[in-house]
Amino acid sequence: MIIDHATIVTPCGHSACKGDAMSRLTTIKDGCVIVRDGLIEYVGPRADAQDLMAEYKKDKSDISFIDAEGRALLPGFVDSHTHLIFGGFRPDEFEWRLKGDTYMSIMQRGGGIQSTVNATRATSEDELVNRAQWFLDRMSSMGVTTVEAKSGYGLDAETEEKMLRAIRRLADKDGQPIRIVSTFLGAHAVPKEYAGHTDEYVDLIIKEMLPRFREMADCCDIFCEKNVFEIEESRRLLKAAKDMGYKLKLHADEIVQLGGAELAAELGALSADHLLHVSDAGVEAMAKAGVVATLLPLTAFTLKEPYAPARKFIDAGAAVALATDLNPGSCFSGSIPLSIALACIYMKMSIEETITALTLNGAAAIGRADEIGSIEKGKRADFVMLNTDNINILPYYVGMNCVKTTIFGGRVVCENP
Ligand SMILES: [Zn+2]
Incomplete structure (x- = not known):
């Protein structure tokens, strides 16, 4: 799976973020995620991923490709x-x-x-x-x-x-x-x-x-x-x-x-x-x-x-x-x-x-921060794609669902209209 043109927003690390660190998210504009066998192989600017993307496309013809069109991509x-x-x-x-x-x-x-x-x-x-x-x-x-x-x-x-x-x-x-x-x-x-x-x-x-x-x-x-x-x-x-x-x-x-x-x-x-x-x-x-x-x-x-x-x-x-x-x-x-x-x-x-x-x-x-919870190389490919690029939508649209797509293990499992 490739998710391209995403605004990637994620905490980082393999253990809980404490205190001030909770508010320090990494944001990658025009980012790209490459997933292989359910795991994240690449996350970063799309400009830096061209070779890897080409190689990946050559390996797999039935590749699943999502153009995020700038939308925010968060960890599941x-x-x-x-x-x-x-x-x-x-x-x-x-x-x-x-x-x-x-x-x-x-x-x-x-x-x-x-x-x-x-x-x-x-x-x-x-x-x-x-x-x-x-x-x-x-x-x-x-x-x-x-x-x-x-x-x-x-x-x-x-x-x-x-x-x-x-x-x-x-x-x-x-x-x-x-x-x-x-x-x-x-x-x-x-x-x-x-x-x-x-x-x-x-x-x-x-x-x-x-x-x-x-x-x-x-x-x-x-x-x-x-x-x-x-x-x-x-x-x-x-x-x-x-x-x-x-x-x-x-x-x-x-x-x-x-x-x-x-x-x-x-x-x-x-x-x-x-x-x-x-x-x-x-x-x-x-x-x-x-x-x-x-x-x-x-x-x-x-x-x-x-x-x-x-x-x-x-x-x-x-x-x-x-x-x-x-x-x-x-x-x-x-x-x-x-x-x-x-x-x-x-x-x-x-x-x-x-x-x-x-x-x-x-x-x-739940003792799983080493494998899930952030968009980082080696972690499981679980993502939420919002229907906008702006994470402020989350509390602003009070009590309403602003998730467009849910991805679990590199597989789209829910697509909201
Ligand atoms: Zn309880």
């Missing part, structure tokens, strides 16, 4: 935090919330995470796969080329395995337009069977689930929150997961300030996510330890909570990633365009910072 977006696999939907609960019902009263009326757990346990693996594919196709149209997908609506070994198998089937599916990275989140909530016995459930995860799912998931995540899995329980579970070779992620400091950010730093996690109520010490600790702060503005928006302090993280020299948190409860949206707009408007991130957050830093948040 990485949505590094989603709950893609789930049974059922919770629209009634959303309406109760609009009318002022509290979290506890919604739980009592049969809503909340347990209702998704019940529905997921009752849904077949085939159906989970089909439903998730619907979301993946829509993500692809918004420029997403890599997505992280969590288990966590089974809360028993059998259903957690069903979810992880569904993720693997989707990842391995022929023609899938998105790379899928799998995370085991058995510690998403304490299941009703273990109410009041959190320690016993943590034991079950450590002794049975973690060893059983080691080959099925890259990362292990936990909902570290007051009255769910508190710091000591989280530390015990995550240490066991780390010893078995899992990469670590945490839902941290979302509802109250518990010290999840500090724990993520202590354990060398890839990322701590949410962080609406992170302490200043937690920000500093994460910056120092190189833990990516994955912020999820759509969730704060949906729940009418204060946005996470993106500027504090960036100004402290930390790396920030943005992700959608797509899930059937607190945030039923996978909108990349709205995430960008909210991050710029309410979290005071610059447009350049949001691009780094959705590409290279998203890749770092």
Whole structure:
């Protein structure tokens, strides 16, 4: 594949961009990208690529060629935090919330995470796969080329395995337009069977689930929150997961300030996510330890909570990633365009910072910054082509999709009209 006459805009590097570096994008006007076997072979000014292009055209007659006509070409977006696999939907609960019902009263009326757990346990693996594919196709149209997908609506070994198998089937599916990275989140909530016995459930995860799912998931995540899995329980579970070779992620400091950010730093996690109520010490600790702060503005928006302090993280020299948190409860949206707009408007991130957050830093948040997240020689040929040369369109066209073409592994997987 050759993409010619592109305005190439990309962060650079094989690890997360931190602090000030997040806003330093490389821009190449009238640029060209040459792709061979799904990998980037050349990126740079088209004027310097004439010999290589001629040689490439000689080798391959059926070459796929895109004239970008000056449009902006970015690395494919990485949505590094989603709950893609789930049974059922919770629209009634959303309406109760609009009318002022509290979290506890919604739980009592049969809503909340347990209702998704019940529905997921009752849904077949085939159906989970089909439903998730619907979301993946829509993500692809918004420029997403890599997505992280969590288990966590089974809360028993059998259903957690069903979810992880569904993720693997989707990842391995022929023609899938998105790379899928799998995370085991058995510690998403304490299941009703273990109410009041959190320690016993943590034991079950450590002794049975973690060893059983080691080959099925890259990362292990936990909902570290007051009255769910508190710091000591989280530390015990995550240490066991780390010893078995899992990469670590945490839902941290979302509802109250518990010290999840500090724990993520202590354990060398890839990322701590949410962080609406992170302490200043937690920000500093994460910056120092190189833990990516994955912020999820759509969730704060949906729940009418204060946005996470993106500027504090960036100004402290930390790396920030943005992700959608797509899930059937607190945030039923996978909108990349709205995430960008909210991050710029309410979290005071610059447009350049949001691009780094959705590409290279998203890749770092799932441990893949060495192969994706930027347009550089040797990396995978995952790109988003916008319908204009101007990246300011991203937040300016609020909540609207301005992706023209999505390219995954050197293959056009979505062409928007
Ligand atoms: Zn989540």
